[in-house]
Amino acid sequence: MPTFRTRRADVLYPEDQYELTEDGRVPVTYQRTAKYQDGNTIDWLHEEDLERERHHALQSQAGTRGVLLPALDSAKMWFIVIATGVAIGLAGAWLDVLVKWLSDLREGRCSHGFFYNSNACCTGLDPGEICHEWQTWGEAFNVTSIFGSSLLQATIYVVLAVVFAGSAATMVVTYAPQAFHTGIPEIKAILGGYVFDAFLSPWTLLIKALGLALTVASGLSLGKEGPLVHVACCMAFFLTRFFKEFRHNEAQKRRLLAAAAAAGVSVAFGSPLGGVLFGLEELDAFASESDVIWRGFVASAVAAVALQWVNPFSTGKLVLFQVTFVSDAWRAFELIPWLTLGVIGGILGSLLIRLNVEIALYRRNSVLRDWPVLEVVCVSAFTAAVCYLIVFARVQTSELVANLFQECDPTKGDYHGLCNPTATGQNIFLLCLTAVLKIVLTAWTFGMMVPAGIFLPTIGIGACLGRAMGLVMQSLYRAYPMAWIFQSCPPDPSVRCISPGFYAVIGASAMLGGVTRMTISLVVILFELTGALSHVLPIMISVMTAKWVGDALGKDGIYSVWIAMRRYPWIPPVEYRDRGETGANIMKPLSEIIVIEDCVTTVKDLKALLVEHSFHGFPVIDSHGEFVGYATRQALAGGLDRLQLDQDTDRNKKCTFSKNRSRIPADERIDLEFTLEDSIIQLRKEVPQELVVNVFQKLNLRQILFTHSGKLVGLVTKRDIVNLMTAHFPHDAALADPPQVPHR
Amino acid sequence: MPTFRTRRADVLYPEDQYELTEDGRVPVTYQRTAKYQDGNTIDWLHEEDLERERHHALQSQAGTRGVLLPALDSAKMWFIVIATGVAIGLAGAWLDVLVKWLSDLREGRCSHGFFYNSNACCTGLDPGEICHEWQTWGEAFNVTSIFGSSLLQATIYVVLAVVFAGSAATMVVTYAPQAFHTGIPEIKAILGGYVFDAFLSPWTLLIKALGLALTVASGLSLGKEGPLVHVACCMAFFLTRFFKEFRHNEAQKRRLLAAAAAAGVSVAFGSPLGGVLFGLEELDAFASESDVIWRGFVASAVAAVALQWVNPFSTGKLVLFQVTFVSDAWRAFELIPWLTLGVIGGILGSLLIRLNVEIALYRRNSVLRDWPVLEVVCVSAFTAAVCYLIVFARVQTSELVANLFQECDPTKGDYHGLCNPTATGQNIFLLCLTAVLKIVLTAWTFGMMVPAGIFLPTIGIGACLGRAMGLVMQSLYRAYPMAWIFQSCPPDPSVRCISPGFYAVIGASAMLGGVTRMTISLVVILFELTGALSHVLPIMISVMTAKWVGDALGKDGIYSVWIAMRRYPWIPPVEYRDRGETGANIMKPLSEIIVIEDCVTTVKDLKALLVEHSFHGFPVIDSHGEFVGYATRQALAGGLDRLQLDQDTDRNKKCTFSKNRSRIPADERIDLEFTLEDSIIQLRKEVPQELVVNVFQKLNLRQILFTHSGKLVGLVTKRDIVNLMTAHFPHDAALADPPQVPHR
Incomplete structure (x- = not known):
């Protein structure tokens, strides 16, 4: 006979008010503590479970609601995909315009309007006509001597570079330290399941976009491509906040972020197809799920259309660096x-x-650590001064x-x-x-x-x-x-x-x-x-x-x-070959694992456990060491909260998670079986290490439990696998702590 | 303490002669029965295990051998990848030339050499000069009346179409029935683990290539693209026969076939990048393994270079249908x-x-089934006659x-x-x-x-x-x-x-x-x-x-x-959503599974079991129903063969697979623990069906065993998952039996 799973409590959002009557459960007060903190790794299987149950709940609605609600769900998803595409396309175009104006400002100004860039200033001229509206700074200030003019040009060129780069650095250091660098390593980690909400905050979005325009215009040796991917992901993240089905589900959120990343690359390079492939190859984001690839495809195309529609350089083309070859054939x-x-x-x-x-x-290890803005100022001054001397730079x-x-x-x-x-x-x-x-x-x-x-x-x-x-x-x-x-x-x-x-x-x-x-x-x-x-x-x-x-x-x-240096939990999609080791070599043995004992652990013990240990979840075993299940700390805390076990009489009740409960009188036990996870992967400790790594890579797991004859013998987490994969790199975790910003 | 796995017998090839001395095992006579028959599904984990152990054996060789042998291994792999690329590039070019000549033959002939096509016949003329060397059949036979000439042209056009198509069909029906159709569905199934060696035989290669040229030239409404992919895979398969590491390992063989398929697409469309992406998206062949993508990339590039080098149309370009646009912008x-x-x-x-x-x-269900060649002849005659009348066709x-x-x-x-x-x-x-x-x-x-x-x-x-x-x-x-x-x-x-x-x-x-x-x-x-x-x-x-x-x-x-109609065991890489079902809904319960009982099943029983049941493998459980392991029929047969249990005294000995063996006196038992598989995935029967499907999709499994508290409760095979995924298609398995060819 088919056995159907029962709905679990944490599928529901605070907004949902409903009665679980079928099995006599009481209504739920939703546990408002966030599921994950920054620095955690999400549990994909758990998130997929929630999504599945939510989806199932939607479809099982009576009548037209059962048809309309899933359709609405899908419409929301497409709204975010398309809106992100449009937004990043427009932002990319705006950034191009701003950068062009700022960098032209380092050379001169437009006499009939300060806010025109050199091209806009000189449009509408007949061919051959010389543009007098665009003036170098020497002309603008009527400096006639060649030496004076050159000196003025060079000075303004360097000073503006320093001003742009310095203000960008100040903004980053003061308001959004996460907006530094390219962002691609973090995006890769986030798409792999790392939780880093600060990295995607609206504040980061704003500073990164503005700072990017300033640094690019300052002439520092950097590009806008990676940061644009970051900006696109921030936008998608911002949009997901308005929809509870994405706000509360980390897996669904990441599927949308993957599409946004593709759109970011699409805009950065004017390369819609390249965006999809970048997502596929470099971000390893789509995990061969054709509908996620499909979303990336749509987001990329929409973003490119938006960029082409704005047409920031009036060329009507997506191709940035058009190449014309003298001959089509090569030898x-x-x-x-x-x-x-x-x-x-x-x-x-x-x-x-x-x-x-x-x-x-x-x-990181020198005095530079304490003077990040000064470093940027000096490097930008040096860059500007040296580059001014070399014609190609x-x-x-x-x-x-x-x-x-x-x-x-x-x-x-x-x-x-x-x-x-x-x-x-x-x-x-x-x-x-x-x-x-x-x-x-x-x-x-x-x-x-x-x-x-x-x-x-x-x-x-x-x-x-x-x-x-x-x-x-x-x-x-x-x-x-x-x-x-x-x-x-x-x-x-x-x-x-x-x-x-x-x-x-x-x-x-x-x-x-x-x-x-x-x-x-x-x-x-x-x-x-x-x-x-x-x-x-x-x-x-x-x-x-x-x-x-x-x-x-x-x-x-x-x-x-950079991922290895910053110690993000990201498993590279490369083939790993063990040298004969098994899962037993990498697992943390039972003796080192904090477990809950079915029918033994009391409510008091459990509460102490939750306070004392910050692990994401705890295996449950029975008195024979047999594996009963796995419960996340969130589910346990939610369960305790929901059962309102505040009386002193409850404190010594035993927690039960399985049919063993019949051994304990009904008034001495608290049933917590509903807190157990549905989707748990267990392997035997004899499986080759290679297979363990492969299962982690392919299924995006958070942990695997090892059992032998039904008894729990060990546990391996994503972190263990990451350590295994980065063992060859000497500077692993060298920059693990977030950048310090002491001199605000 | 790290536990290292012991080497298993079936890692070794018949060519290897060695002594297993460490644990006192006797030398092995390799079981010469093939591991898989056509129609089976390979066990990826098992194949990966063998490859891993082989690799480990190579690396652990002493001195320079330990360095040279792995390098040689890798060189062999690249040899096959590059040789396949070159071969399919040349074959594609040759095919183009042959098709051009055959199809020109339907219109006329070259007066200064029968084997010139119309272009080759008329090269070397000054611009504006009229080509007299190429003659229509009317001119060649000196038919002067317009009506007679037209009739002759049309007749030869139709007759040659029928001759070409008819001979192709006769060849296919008589010598290589697997050479019909496009081949892409079969390639998809094979890359997913289906065993279908007849489909990749040299005979199929030859007939498919030759038949393809004939059918394309006959003007039937078909293309050369899919069949070229098939031809490329046949070539790679042929090359793998010369290297035992690929001949004996189905997983490694499939990795090479994936690269070959990419090369095939590359040649078919002159699209090296498209080939890689086709492999990635449509064949789902690379499973996000970056080194396999990499091989496909190299094979594609090499094939395209080879094609361009032959330059069958003397254009010096890969681009088949060069498009010139009047304006670059669209509105x-x-x-x-x-x-x-x-x-x-x-x-x-x-x-x-x-x-x-x-x-x-x-x-399939009408009289046409018995007359495949006649069908081809009629359709090609109809196609030629109708198309001759419509100028574009x-x-x-x-x-x-x-x-x-x-x-x-x-x-x-x-x-x-x-x-x-x-x-x-x-x-x-x-x-x-x-x-x-x-x-x-x-x-x-x-x-x-x-x-x-x-x-x-x-x-x-x-x-x-x-x-x-x-x-x-x-x-x-x-x-x-x-x-x-x-x-x-x-x-x-x-x-x-x-x-x-x-x-x-x-x-x-x-x-x-x-x-x-x-x-x-x-x-x-x-x-x-x-x-x-x-x-x-x-x-x-x-x-x-x-x-x-x-x-x-x-x-x-x-x-x-077509995959569904032919019932190939292929799991589409689409997202599957269950409606609350668990693994228990899809598994075959223990009561329906043939199992081996540890310490109970005798050698006689085991031999009878292997004769009676054709399953790929058997779970081993102990007398309490606890799961001990899984052994393939090949490993069991090999093990029995190796221990040479032919005396009558051996027949009633118990087979032992675990530490339970100590309960039985040493002379009444036969230890077969070495036949158990290392890489076995077990899940609990409570896991959502969606996760079960996902694990099958991502890890390319053959079976999953379900356990509960250490006891075996059920088993699900790839076939069950395929049935689940194709349940919505009404004509599932309609063409499941291979095409019948009664009228040779």
Whole structure:
């Protein structure tokens, strides 16, 4: 005969008032203590249970309510997905406009309106007409001497950089310390079940968005991509607050956050497909659930439509760095420089990661720890001063990348002499110098108390190196057009054979591969970013090479490294191979576990237990050591609260959780069986460790209980698995405590 | 103290000769019976166990062997991945060349060499020069009258179609019945753990490749995409035979097959990224294991490089249907026709699936069942005769699609008057007629005894409908250029505003969405196929709409429907929601399970059990009903074989599996504990059904055992879960028995 589960108390929200009459239970006063605190890990199976029971309760409503309520439920979910998409699309566009205006302000101002950026100031001119409305600061203040004008320009350039970066850092340090850094490691941990509500608060949202615009405009070596993902997740989190079915269910909330993250990437790169794939590969968020992928897909598309509708740069295109290739075909010999770029990307990517880790450790363990704002001010002043001197570093990285990806076209003008064949040597030197400078600056900047993404600077470094390699190849071809290696080029040397712009794209892919160790999503993002579809194969090959080389030098990408340093409970989706160990090797044995004894533990004991231990839940065993069940502290506290056991007579009653209760007279016992979890995974302690890790990875568990012949023998939690997986990393937990902000 | 598992006997291959001395076990004679028969489901956990132990054995070798052997292992794996990629790339190119030549043969011949196709025949001519070397059959046979020439052309066109299709069907029916159909449903089932070695045999490989070329050339309404995936998997399967580590391990074999499938898609569509995503989304093959995704990525890239290197069409491009858009921007009002196309795609897709199912059922239950070759001959004759009359249906579908995707360009000539503004009405009628015809023909063809893919015909149907919609919009714009809806178009009506070619792309995406219900991989394939990067958003939107509409009309895509009809044990990766049922509702209770009793079952009983029951394995319980372990029939048979229990005295010895053995005198017992599986998942019968399904989906299990207080209470197998998931489909198992081929 089918046995149906009974509904449990904590399915219900405070708003729900109902009577549980079937089994004679009394109405519930909802336990208002939050289920999880920041720093906890959610119990997916428990959350899924609640959702299932809620869903079941909705569907079993009589008449049209049974049809309408589930439909309304689904409508709410789609509302959040679509609203998040629209909101992040608009926010992304607004951010672009703000950044453009702020960074132009460092160069000059518009004479017919302070709030116009340089492009908006000069629109409506006929071709060839010179724009007089946009004035450099020298012109605006009527400084005529070249020296004075240059000095004024440089001073304003540096001072504004410091002002922007300093104010961003002050805001972050004072109001929302969680708004620093990229946010991707935290999002990965949160989507895996980590509870970190402060990280997603509206306050963080505001500071991160505003601070991001300021830091990007300040010219620090950072990008907006990761922080935008964080902002999108904050938005979705904010929206979930208005719907109790998402506010109270951590699993459902995370499904929506995954869609929001995809939308964030979609807006950051103008890459709707890349967003979905990023969610799939890097965030490991969708866990192959096709309807969650589907939501990410919709959110991404909506966000991209919203961005395109606002059209912040009036190009009508999503593609950020349009690439135009001289020839559609590439030649086999070009694989040699491209593979070389892949190797360089892998090596420099690993170097960047290592440098970044060292600087982060130094920052934490030195006097810098106490002066975060001062650090930002100094670094931004240094960045601005040095970059002002190097022509390729002076502009925004996004502008630099767009120009490096562009082929030389005599009709379009020459970007800082990049296409001048007589200056090739000088250009190669400058590009390499810029790359080295950016590596050092990025390694330092990524981790300061400002919002900072790593994507764009990495693309910039790679594009510089790639373009340099392209110039080398081009000058080789010009010098020896008849050499054996170039025989597949057209015989006429005036026809171009090498496209240095595409070499820059390859360089960027290789560098990104080395730093992030992503594969497919990276390729998709890159070719959505550039439109370089016919050249997808070389991009794939360079990413592959960079990842191989990088993995040989250090197993983890930059996000994994930060997750390990900050000790978030996140299990990487990589294959784990044990060396013959079983579950018994990793479990905490019964002797070290706090358990509740069925028919033995009294109400008084139980209350003491709940006060004394902060564990998320407790296994229940009977007097023979046999496993009875598992109850969360929340369910136990709620149960005790609900039964109103305040009289002294109740204090010595035994708690019963199973049929053993018949052994105890009815007036000496309290039945708490309803507090036990439905969904508990138990394994035998003999199972291979590999399978234990795999079950944790695939089912997103919080704990597994080990039994032998029905008796509880041990327990393993997610934290144990995380420790196992990060054991190879030397700086595990180096930044585990949240950033200190002593000097507000 | 850590407890290490002992090595098990069946890790070893017949080739390995070794002594198990540590625990005094005797050398093993390997049980030569195959582990699985066709129709079985593999036990992933068991296979993973074997692989783990093998890996461990390799690594624990002393000295350099311990380093070299694992490296060699990995080199073998990469060899298979890369060799499969190269092989399928070359095979795909060869197939393209063969198909082109065969299908050109239906129209005419090359006078200076029979084996040249029309393009190869006419190369080397100056622009404007007329090609005299390629002769239609009328010219070749010097038939001068128009009527006679037309009749001859039509006759040869139809006769050759019948000959090609008939010979393909004869080959399939006679030599390799498994080579029929697309192969994707079977690949999905195999990657999920189904054993179907006949489906991957070299014979099937040969017949499928050859038959595919013939059927595609015959002009039947089918594509080469699905079958190419099948061919790629056959190649990988063939290569695994040479390496014992893959030949003997079904899990490792499937990981390689997944990479091969990705390579197949990569070649079929010239879409390396699409291949990886197809593997990820549709085949659900990679199970979020990043190194398996990685292999698919490499195989895809290698296959695409190989294809591009052969360059069968001398275009130097992977992009099959290059799309050139008149304008890069699209306008908001165009969303109306595109959404309409999405709805039409969803409806017609569902219709096509339903029609296909009805025809498949009719074929199985009528006289057609006995005459498969005759059916193919009749259908191909009908297809050829009807298609010859309709101008858009006469050419190869791939050529039609390429032309429909193309924008009108006065410099390039007009494809059958498609760009003639005065013939718009006629063109719309012809396109719709072609679409309807192709729907009927495709529904019939997909399921006949020939290799047949569904992708290309679906794209063809969608492209016709989309182009028709584009023509409607274009003529509306020409008629009312000042209408409110067109106000975002350029004011000058001679500038084009509507791009009908892109409408064809949208139509194709919508139709594919409706038929296959894929999402992301479809979008990637389509935009790799067409290069329509700037228009990725409309493609996403149309696919989304089509899937929504299609899902409302019928939950399953065409591949799921065929899997259900053929009753393959495949669990769809969709979310399953129970209605309060627990594991107890779905499990087979203990009373119906054949078990082995520890210390009770004698050797004689055990042998009888193995003969009598064909189950894959048997749970072992002790006399109190307590669960001891699970042993596969292969392990038990191997164990009995190994202990050489042939004397009569042995027959009545008790089999012991646990420490209970101490109760029995040493000379009255046989210890078989080593036959128990390491990796066994047990759950409590109270767990929600949803969790049971989820565990099966995520961990790819073969069975779960249910215990209560340590006692075995039931068992659920993959088949039970599959039945649960396909319960909503009325024609479940309608084609369960393999196709009959009585008339060889």
